[in-house]
Amino acid sequence: MKRINVVGTSATGKSTFSRSLAAKLGLHYIELDNLFWLDDWQECPDEVFFAKIESEAAKAAAGYVIDGNYTRAIPVKWAEIDTVIWLDLPFPVNLYRSIKRAVQRAWSKQNLWENSNNQESLQRMFGRDSIVWWMITTHRRNRQKYLRMMNAPEYQHIRWIHLKSQKQIDAFLQRLNA
Template identity: 25%
Template sequence: MERILVVGVTGAGKSTLARTVGGRLGLPYHEMDALYFTGPGWAVDERLTETVSRLVAEPRWIVDSLGAPEVRDLLWARADTVLWLDYAKRVVMPRVLRRSLRRSVTREVLFGGNRETWAGWLSREHPVRWAWSQHAGRHREIEHLTRDPRFAPLRTLRFPHPDDTAAWVTSL
């Protein structure tokens, strides 16, 4: 495991797991949202493809995303391992609700200096609504990518419950 993608629906715990595994294995951790959103108003980095191309050229890394569409194939073609947090909605939704509530209350500064706002809760793209509406589709998308022959050989570790993930991390 030298080049790892941590994938799952919004709120599953991808960033937390990627930081933990990266620390244990000595892998440089890259947060996709921080690479993607680089300015106020949730501005997207115009050089994202260039940035990710440099990142995946490195021999060792861990990224907490299946990848934005414009860089997805770059990440998957270079990864050797996928850690899939394939959690049910009943697991993910309380997590994403707590996280978004905390971020809204504390006005936590996020990627590119942005913040989650109370008004943002009305958007279809708000993390809570996104996690709910995209759950089944994201599952199908990840399942397809893990079986895509373009990305072979690719070791996939699928964790259906946080207890499975925790046991695996303990075994590292």
């Protein structure tokens, strides 16, 4: 495992897991949200986003852990990938975590990513662009998509690790210490 992409629905703990995994394996951490989101919730154009991914991967001679989905970026982010780790928590767990995280972020008013000024707000949390609503509407679709991808011939060269509970996630990270 030297070139890893951690995927999963919002609020599965991808960022926390990815940072820990990168640290334990001594790999470069790449957060796709940080590369994609510009100030004031503006989206990065695909060609710029893809170039940012390629640039970050090029900095990582020893390997990297990419944190995030962004299906449209698969040709770029999976060009040299050897492992996909899918964090696939049950819907109630994701719903609880989404709400909790959104409230905490709205309360703290912290910037969400290093490279942008974006913050969560109560107005945004209950609006059409809510991360909670996004999780609700994409949870089932993401599960179906990753199940298809795991079995797709074009991705059989990739090692898939499917973690379905926080207990499995914690055990996976713990095994890396052994």
